[in-house]
Amino acid sequence: MSILSINNLTLALPVNADRKHAIEDVSFTLDAGEILCIVGESGSGKSMSVNAIMGLLPEGVLPVAGTAQFDGVDLLSLDETALLKIRGKSISMIFQEPLSALNPLMRVGAQIEEVFEAHGVLSRAQRTARAIELLSDVGIPEPLMTSRAYPFQLSGGQRQRVMIAMALALEPKILIADEPTTALDVTTQAQILQLIEDLRQKHKMGVIFITHDIGVVADIADRVIVMQAGKIVESGERDEVLLHPQHPYTQALIAAVPRMASAVSGTESAETEQMKREPILEVRQLCKTFSSSSGGIFGKKRIVKAVQDVEFSLYAGETIGIVGESGSGKSSVGRCLVRLLDPTSGSVLLNGVDIASLSGEALRASRRRMQMIFQDPYSSLNPRARVDRILTEGLLAYGTPRATAIAKAKQLLNLVGLDESALNRFPHEFSGGQRQRIGIARALAFEPDIVIADEAVSALDVSVQAQVLELLGDLKKRLNLSMIFITHDLRVAAQICDRVVVMQNGTIVETGLASEVLHAPVSPYTRSLLDAIPGQLYEQALHDMKQNRNIRESNI
Template sequence: MTRLLDIRDLHVALPAGGQRAHAVKAADLHLEENEILCVVGESGSGKSLTARAVMGLLPKPHVHISQGEVMFQGEDLAKASEARLRQIRGSDISMIFQEPMTALNPVMTIGNQIDEVFRFHENMPGKERRARALKLLEDVHLPDPEQTLDAYPHQLSGGQRQRAMIAMALALDPKILIADEPTTALDVTTQAQVLKLIKEMQAEHGTGVLFITHDFGVVADIADRVAVMQNGLVVETGTTDEVLRNPQHPYTQGLMAAVPSLTPRAARARSEESVLSVNKLVKTYSSGGGLFGGKARVVHAAKEVTFDLARGETLGIVGESGSGKSTVARCIVRLNDAEAGEILLGGTDLRPLGRSAMRAHRSKIQMVFQDPFASLNPRTKVGKIIAQGPLLYGASTEEAREKALELLEIVGLDDRAYDRFPHEFSGGQRQRIGIARALALEPQILVADEPVSALDVSIQAQILELLDSIRDRMNLSMIFITHDLRVAAQVCDRIAVMRRGEVVEIGATEGIFANPQHEYTRDLLSAVPGKGWFASETAVAS
């Protein structure tokens, strides 16, 4: 019997002169009907290119299949003509992407885009096409399918857009669905719903699903079988149970160990001394209006947010996108101006301070940013990036240099980094540089805005460890913004849960995880992917 999809000895060649010759090397994978195969790996592992090779969507001619075959029901797609591939795409094999906003055409209604799929592949009257499209939207549980049909992509939420994408992908009842990180851009509660939907649709139609992800939690929730990729090689395959419960390859073992546990770590004694208290902070954003009036839209990003930060403690602020957690962080470091409330630091209210008055307090609160690629000036050498702060506050060139070198050592980088440019470093190393810059002014408080969400899971663990050790060593207090409850469980002493600008619950991490009071907190906790697979392995956390 021929398999649904059989990838044998697949090599995907990269342009000459790159870091590696092959993005994918000798990959052997297969997919049966009615099965979900998760291909999991870190960035650069070649998982996405494998998926694209199946679809014939490699960025040719720079990247191409140089060897091996992709057998789809006995037909080799690696050798198929462009016309044949076009026929197969959409009808036999379809794909959903990470970012539905960019994958959908912004100037076409959802209905028209689904209609297109039918028109290209099948011959049927307009009325029937509309009826089929409507049925599809119902199947993916979109509220009010009639209206959604006539909606433009920007009128839907991220989760709804991904549902519409799934509807489109399943329009012609394909035999294979390729999903490339379809839930990575979504909030955790939405992610849980979309994963459930994919699984449901897959079971209903008996589709084979090739699911690309970096998240072991998602793997645990959705996969029947798992293939682990590292640097273009498939290092381990097996059923979900085999791979997750008893990983054989050291790389898989490492990845599994790096997934933060949902069990909070042991509580530490909380200092009596409060270093920062935020009282009834209010911040609203308005958009629209403009020169000639018009009605402005007002969004409450922070509604009377109140919390205390004790010396040496890490306070986590968790919430989904749009909850206002980043706004609060930015108001505290005064990148944004809050409209009302108090930000008390050592008895001074920072909120009303003007730019020059604020300068004296700037050094006490420093920030670590989310995107390690955007947060360092690409034209400035690393040493100067770190030394800049002390220089501004009157240190001599020599002192600043020594400080920078010392900090490079603290964050675990070589002396030689001093004279290099940021682009010579990896994401994790850059985040270390960002941390060194924040520490250069010897702050009392470090505000970290999603410092690990752009990093691979193994690097993530290292950075979290670094932040922890620095906090203890320098007696820092930390405000840690994250959307990831696993990360929060590992670094935070206390957690504030935010939703739509409000703190709905605040308390010790253990309490929040063991006994969440607010309904929303419970929703968040139950939506964490891979619950029960990793939580039992508490030993990993240390």
């Protein structure tokens, strides 16, 4: 029986928008205890659909047709006071980025208690006890201590669990999860998905799960809706949509998903390669230690060994992947290599020169040879600077004439597949994939020998992700780039890396050719990362279908 029914919903965009409607003629239902996945790229309208249900539409976006029936009431007809009674109590929502959704100035427990207070439920003592109980229910260790912590003191997975605890506080009939696992590493993602599944079964909730990750859809969905440019282009049971997609857009989304089977193959061992040529970069016994006060004037210093005795070599034209969970030390390694962090000890030899010991002008000169692409291109690009300034300010700082720098910027845009007209635009005027291309162009401005990509595609849609990975692979071949690719997604590492370094708690636990490490891992930790990858049964089903098709064709 349906507990939610969306009928012919249309949302109008402001007059100056790139299209007339955010969503158009959208209809779907949700049953009790069902998980309905809505998939599509950024801008497809999937988040707008649920924001309309919650009464959380941005300014200028208005419902102009359709209804959203819940408990016999059209949610679109309710005023803010009536919606407040429904939000959190009957329909709850988990947002994509918990750090921005949680109040940074309030302790975690107090934020959960606020849900009860807003709805006039329980006494003060009962609210506190229930908040701690909820934190325990969502699998947070030491819930009492966590309730007294601030959001920034928790990991990404813990913050997401806090958001889930808040969403479930009043045992709603419907849970809406908007990209809740996009930025999480695979093991934390697997835990969150299992938690949502367990809670769905326990409370018989209907769940609307918004994602662009087809692997996640394969693992948790009962039914699937595919959206493109504000319209539903395909819908049906999970296996029907994923294994037998009918619409070209659905087929393109599925084709863009990185596959473990695509791991770069190699016939020679890493040791043989080392004997054949000199490395361009040698990292030896690299360590980075952070220290912080535990609080108070006489508080003891807390020592965190983020990187411990890390060693690897990188060869010309090669891509090494550094993989691991959040907190494994992989990003700290990357930042030490480009000296955004100063190593505590160890050496970083770039063509025999230890850049870890350089300072002043010598360090400044070395940075031209090793550049970085950051995870979030929007925060790493100056929002007040046009693209021409973003691409030329580094060149100008090193004495390049302005006319030469502008000409170089135009070449860089062409290189990454953007039009020269982009020079006069600001970062916010581009899509996420386009902004990442600008970040790549900036990294290539000095024609570096090595590019370090730190989670460069983790926040992108699968189709955009595939485009950026293809671009990086093409640039690597055309420019003979060496690349260090930092990622928590082993499917992405399989797509682009020649060799893989696996890190856990600041140390390397396994290294080798990508085809060997990702298909026959030695370390139990690497195996646990591989086991946590979503959609493996689905990928196997696709593989079996292709095998059967090939057998049938060979018998004809």
